[in-house]
Amino acid sequence: MATRFDLSHPPFDLLTPAEAQALSDSADVFFFCDDQEILQVGGAVDSLYLVLKGLVREMAGEEIVGVYGEYETFDCRALATGKTFHKFEAHEEALLCAFPRQEVLALTDKNPAFGAYFFATVSDKFGQLAQKRDRQEWQNLFTAKISDAGFRPPVFVDAVETIVGAARLMKEQRCRSLLVRDGDKTGIFTTSDFRDIVATAVPGDTPVKDRAQFSLLSCDKEDYLFNAMLLMTRKNIHRIVVTEKGAPVGTLAQIDLLSYFSNHSHLISQQLEMATNVGDLAKVARDMDALVESLATQGMKMPQLARLIQVLSTRLMARLWQMVAPPAVFAGCALLALGSEGRGEQILKTDQDNALIVGDGQNEDDVAQAADHFTEQMLRLGYPLCPGGIMVSRKEWRHTTQNWIRVLQDWAWQSQGEALMNLAIFLDAETISGPASWLPVCRDALRAGLSDDATWFSRMALPIEQFPNQKADGGFWWQLLNREENVRLDLKKAGIFPLVHGIRILALEMNIMATNTFDRLEALVSKGILKRAPADDISESLAFLMHLRLNAGLELLRGKKKLTNEIDTASLNMRDKDLLKDALLVVKRFKQTINQRYQLDRF
Amino acid sequence: MPGKLWQSWRRLWRLRHLKEAYRPLLSEDDGALVSIDCETSSLKVKEAEILSIAAVRIEGNRLRTSDAFYTLIKPQRALDHENIRVHGLRPRDFDAGLPLEEALEKFLRFTGGRTLLGYYLQYDIAVLNKHLKPILGAALPNHEVEVSGHYYDWRFADYPDGYIDLSWETIIKNLHIPALPRHDAMNDAITVGMMYLALQARGHSESPALAPVSSSSVSDKPPETGSALPPPPPPPPSRLGQGDFE
Numbered sequence: 001m002a003t004r005f006d007l008s009h010p011p012f013d014l015l016t017p018a019e020a021q022a023l024s025d026s027a028d029v030f031f032f033c034d035d036q037e038i039l040q041v042g043g044a045v046d047s048l049y050l051v052l053k054g055l056v057r058e059m060a061g062e063e064i065v066g067v068y069g070e071y072e073t074f075d076c077r078a079l080a081t082g083k084t085f086h087k088f089e090a091h092e093e094a095l096l097c098a099f100p101r102q103e104v105l106a107l108t109d110k111n112p113a114f115g116a117y118f119f120a121t122v123s124d125k126f127g128q129l130a131q132k133r134d135r136q137e138w139q140n141l142f143t144a145k146i147s148d149a150g151f152r153p154p155v156f157v158d159a160v161e162t163i164v165g166a167a168r169l170m171k172e173q174r175c176r177s178l179l180v181r182d183g184d185k186t187g188i189f190t191t192s193d194f195r196d197i198v199a200t201a202v203p204g205d206t207p208v209k210d211r212a213q214f215s216l217l218s219c220d221k222e223d224y225l226f227n228a229m230l231l232m233t234r235k236n237i238h239r240i241v242v243t244e245k246g247a248p249v250g251t252l253a254q255i256d257l258l259s260y261f262s263n264h265s266h267l268i269s270q271q272l273e274m275a276t277n278v279g280d281l282a283k284v285a286r287d288m289d290a291l292v293e294s295l296a297t298q299g300m301k302m303p304q305l306a307r308l309i310q311v312l313s314t315r316l317m318a319r320l321w322q323m324v325a326p327p328a329v330f331a332g333c334a335l336l337a338l339g340s341e342g343r344g345e346q347i348l349k350t351d352q353d354n355a356l357i358v359g360d361g362q363n364e365d366d367v368a369q370a371a372d373h374f375t376e377q378m379l380r381l382g383y384p385l386c387p388g389g390i391m392v393s394r395k396e397w398r399h400t401t402q403n404w405i406r407v408l409q410d411w412a413w414q415s416q417g418e419a420l421m422n423l424a425i426f427l428d429a430e431t432i433s434g435p436a437s438w439l440p441v442c443r444d445a446l447r448a449g450l451s452d453d454a455t456w457f458s459r460m461a462l463p464i465e466q467f468p469n470q471k472a473d474g475g476f477w478w479q480l481l482n483r484e485e486n487v488r489l490d491l492k493k494a495g496i497f498p499l500v501h502g503i504r505i506l507a508l509e510m511n512i513m514a515t516n517t518f519d520r521l522e523a524l525v526s527k528g529i530l531k532r533a534p535a536d537d538i539s540e541s542l543a544f545l546m547h548l549r550l551n552a553g554l555e556l557l558r559g560k561k562k563l564t565n566e567i568d569t570a571s572l573n574m575r576d577k578d579l580l581k582d583a584l585l586v587v588k589r590f591k592q593t594i595n596q597r598y599q600l601d602r603f
Numbered sequence: 604m605p606g607k608l609w610q611s612w613r614r615l616w617r618l619r620h621l622k623e624a625y626r627p628l629l630s631e632d633d634g635a636l637v638s639i640d641c642e643t644s645s646l647k648v649k650e651a652e653i654l655s656i657a658a659v660r661i662e663g664n665r666l667r668t669s670d671a672f673y674t675l676i677k678p679q680r681a682l683d684h685e686n687i688r689v690h691g692l693r694p695r696d697f698d699a700g701l702p703l704e705e706a707l708e709k710f711l712r713f714t715g716g717r718t719l720l721g722y723y724l725q726y727d728i729a730v731l732n733k734h735l736k737p738i739l740g741a742a743l744p745n746h747e748v749e750v751s752g753h754y755y756d757w758r759f760a761d762y763p764d765g766y767i768d769l770s771w772e773t774i775i776k777n778l779h780i781p782a783l784p785r786h787d788a789m790n791d792a793i794t795v796g797m798m799y800l801a802l803q804a805r806g807h808s809e810s811p812a813l814a815p816v817s818s819s820s821v822s823d824k825p826p827e828t829g830s831a832l833p834p835p836p837p838p839p840p841s842r843l844g845q846g847d848f849e
Contacts (some may be wrong), residue, residue, distance in 0.1 A: 004783070
């Protein structure tokens, strides 16, 4: 039988049917009028409340610090301590379900997942992310098979081969262990055996079977990685033999285990190197999405995740360019990633922003054909076309160094509208493939051509004001309290763009060459333009906004929907709502800083 | 619903006629209200058999769902299929049911002499009284509160000229309370309790005893206030068919 009260929402969805039934039966219903106090500051709290209807606001003094609507639960912090530090009031007539605190506490003991929900919320905001990652990794450890970890294919050597021959084979095959075939016996011979060989001056022509270990420790390839790890730990060995139906099919080293659990990125980079056609690359691109998903759920921090993905996608694009461009074009052109891809802040494949610096003396038709082909194949790899047409397939984005300098200076001279945004995007460029010295030449020429005209920088900074504060401006909670339908927040407009662009302009003014926003922030701090504390706030806020966008994006991808920058704020949990509010405040303060520095009011 | 004065007089009269054994129990009233609902096998009082009874106390702004009363009652006759479709109780579901007398006994112990609250309560009371009268020697002496009456008063204050729809769904919608699945006595009793809490918050609740209380519950004519005489019974609500009351 279904429970009386709807307990299908977090955290109650973690309860077993029997637990939910018992909890539902222990609940009373309360009704509070508009503005009626529900919990008073410092008062004893004997219940956990679930909102059935209405809205409840959490107040710290006069400031709203939380809003609870239907199916949301409060005050989770008071569950542990038995008293609340904030005042809770009905904002809009609230019908509440009250679960006795003792019953809920008993359930948190009985049901660890349910308990984790509350006590993790109590713990430090960021500490919780780390906990979540630990849990996920432990899960991986218990469910991953040896075959998932990508063990190494075996290199066999005949038993009568000399140890010198074995050493040569290991060097040639770049492996650290050999399987030794001796009739129907199999042994293992590893680099660590050489220590003893040298130490005891064993002659080089000794047959390898005399030094190999024939009592093999092995695991089946379908066995759990965890068992392999246990075996290695127990026997204090560095590698085991992987078998399939008893026959050795490879070796698994401790290092493979480690890298599996840190991330799977080394596998992807191996695949990238081995790819021979676009089909292979498309598979790698899909694996990258899976990697992002897995690392994001493991709680990897955004700047690091973004950079890891940048390394991989840069190589992916370079490999694709190599495949589609004739050798002369490939060697004689510099392929650039622009915008977020250049900054190393594009985690999901939002679009392709790229350009080409064409070497002198290139055949224009060959270059055009290769560029067309590249854009087309990028689409196949999952990079949507750039809506603004910032792609190598368009000749506006293919110039020689000299022409680029002219184009850049022209954009700088116009410094508004499309030209301004083109320039901004180009400021973030990174070389993916081809001569790396051309891009700095373009940039230096641009920088040298800029007068230190304050008005010019002001005009460049102006776009941070193009999305007014209306939605982001602290009114976020009010918007929820007013029950505005579908409170959607465009993260790019509300936060990511103002931060990224403001920092970009500051970096340009300060002649900072870094393209990554987090790097630029560091550089701005070391030049004394920003103080350490606000810079850290900006960097954490940006990372958090990227994290929200990534999660929303992954959700969209799972639903096979198109990526957008919008998130549905109703879907955020309380902790994320809290952090989002903090982040939006940081954005607001930063916009004020930029506004003052460049006196944007005068426009 | 009869006026409060009339109810008080009736209460005294009925208490006097109660069998000795029940008098102390039904005199008890701690001021809490009890929202009740019965599921029955028919909508005609004469034919209706009680299938389940639910009751939940209201204390201030609190609905004591954690300590509510609910029981299934073994039917005397076989249920017809049409009816099973409405309340979703199959014959086998009554295996856990109590015999009628035992269920009523427990119900009385839960409610005591507290004021009873319901939606079209007169019907429930009529069916209960049909069985209780022989046991008690008199009909239930409890005060009765019709939730749709309070709802009427609240709506009437805002829309004195409009037609006031007293249907269950409309009340739920206008009071912004969650819709629990219907035709379960417990859910209906809880819903009525929530309706009452919401109306109470809007200033439409039981005022202290003997204060004049509006009485009209169904028609869209202005409510009669302070009536000392029993007003005519409300026109039969749609749910009741022929409306054959006590």
